[in-house]
Amino acid sequence: MPAVRDLRVLLRRRDFRRLLSVRLLSQAADGVYQVALASYVVFSPEKQTSPAAIASAMAVLLLPYSVLGPFAGVLLDRWRRRQVLLHGNLLRTVLAAVTALLLLAGAPDWLFYASALSVTAVNRFVLAGLSAALPRVVDNAEALVVANSLSPTAGTLAATAGGGLAFAVRLAGLESDMAAVLLGAVLYLCAAGVALRIPPGLLGPEPRRVSPRLTDALLDTARGLSAGLSHLAKRRSAARVLAAMAFMRFCYGALTITVLMLCRAYWPANGPDGMATLGLAVAVSGAGFFAAAVVTPWAVARLTATGWIAVCAGTAAVLVPALGLSFALVPVLIAAFVLGLATQGTKIATDTEVQRVVDDAFRGRVFALYDVLFHTAFVGAAGVAALVLPPDGRSPALIIGVAVVHLTVAVAMARSRVSRETSPRPRDDRGDARDVSRET
Numbered sequence: 001m002p003a004v005r006d007l008r009v010l011l012r013r014r015d016f017r018r019l020l021s022v023r024l025l026s027q028a029a030d031g032v033y034q035v036a037l038a039s040y041v042v043f044s045p046e047k048q049t050s051p052a053a054i055a056s057a058m059a060v061l062l063l064p065y066s067v068l069g070p071f072a073g074v075l076l077d078r079w080r081r082r083q084v085l086l087h088g089n090l091l092r093t094v095l096a097a098v099t100a101l102l103l104l105a106g107a108p109d110w111l112f113y114a115s116a117l118s119v120t121a122v123n124r125f126v127l128a129g130l131s132a133a134l135p136r137v138v139d140n141a142e143a144l145v146v147a148n149s150l151s152p153t154a155g156t157l158a159a160t161a162g163g164g165l166a167f168a169v170r171l172a173g174l175e176s177d178m179a180a181v182l183l184g185a186v187l188y189l190c191a192a193g194v195a196l197r198i199p200p201g202l203l204g205p206e207p208r209r210v211s212p213r214l215t216d217a218l219l220d221t222a223r224g225l226s227a228g229l230s231h232l233a234k235r236r237s238a239a240r241v242l243a244a245m246a247f248m249r250f251c252y253g254a255l256t257i258t259v260l261m262l263c264r265a266y267w268p269a270n271g272p273d274g275m276a277t278l279g280l281a282v283a284v285s286g287a288g289f290f291a292a293a294v295v296t297p298w299a300v301a302r303l304t305a306t307g308w309i310a311v312c313a314g315t316a317a318v319l320v321p322a323l324g325l326s327f328a329l330v331p332v333l334i335a336a337f338v339l340g341l342a343t344q345g346t347k348i349a350t351d352t353e354v355q356r357v358v359d360d361a362f363r364g365r366v367f368a369l370y371d372v373l374f375h376t377a378f379v380g381a382a383g384v385a386a387l388v389l390p391p392d393g394r395s396p397a398l399i400i401g402v403a404v405v406h407l408t409v410a411v412a413m414a415r416s417r418v419s420r421e422t423s424p425r426p427r428d429d430r431g432d433a434r435d436v437s438r439e440t
Helices: 001-010 014-042 050-065 070-078 081-105 109-137 143-172 174-194 214-219 223-231 236-266 274-324 331-356 360-389 395-423
Strands: none
Touching: 001 143, 001 274, 014 050, 014 081, 014 109, 014 143, 014 174, 014 236, 014 274, 050 236, 050 360, 070 109, 070 360, 081 174, 081 236, 109 143, 109 360, 143 274, 143 331, 174 331, 223 236, 223 360, 236 274, 236 331, 236 360, 236 395, 274 331, 274 360, 274 395, 331 360, 360 395
């Protein structure tokens, strides 16, 4: 298969393997850290957690993605991305160790959240840097589709595996939350060690684009953000898939809060342990991410990015309510797999389209805006879920509402693809005439 051939070629490239290793270690640490936080916030026996409390915690932890996103993009287009990966992971090592000490000392919740907020703030720079750097280690468009399937999805699977390690720490009977956070700190340190092996100038941006002074970069933030938005406005296909991705992420966030509350309050009352069930749900969703990585290169090559997003959204619109409205454990787990496949398939297609049409000089800014949408959609979903969900997590209205959003995305993307195929050789987003029916 061409995808398998391209994957083999990618993995033979030393620089790609190193960048991938940084992602895997960083996101595995994220998974450990996030599950430790979920355990502390949601499953601590002394806490009576409500959907509103979970939504508030997620808003606090994801705020850096919204507040720092535009600044991160401008800085990523001036700082060397390899240095961002190195120093960002070193800083997170220290901050995660501080979080563990706060847990050990029984510090007030606000201090714990402040420390966790700092870790996720740095995460904003690292993840955007990884996405912006990927085209620098992949030199052809076909391989880039495979790289976009492999890298982010492998990172998500690594985060899932990291979450599994945190669950294992809990099951081992250790002082679980603190031990898991310390494990995350070790993994962040390992990611920094791998980043150190990447040549400093390899990941870009070009030296002429690197501002020598931080103050100059910060003063240029407003102009840089405006330029990034203007550049994206001229790349209409990228803007369309970004909007679709945001709506899909909203649905994923709303259903994530639903599963959290089912694991905490509904399913344990009927037998299964809540934390173990959550771990199983995360693993099944991760399997959906893996399936998306396998299927998406083939699907995008035949359907285009827009067509594949339409298929993903349409599938979720039908199967998620059909399976989820029972609120029974096994059907909901199957729905989690479907949702993982659809959401990650959409993200891979979006990553590929954005990287394909956005110029390298603007890529950091656009990916920062991308991540702002990605996480703001999740926080918004958590807020909606807090208003709709009962304490046990069973809300048919929310499931149906999510299905309607999925269906709307599917119809919009299908119409966009049909419109582009029936328009003879229009000018593309870069202003060149081409056969858009073959666009991927």
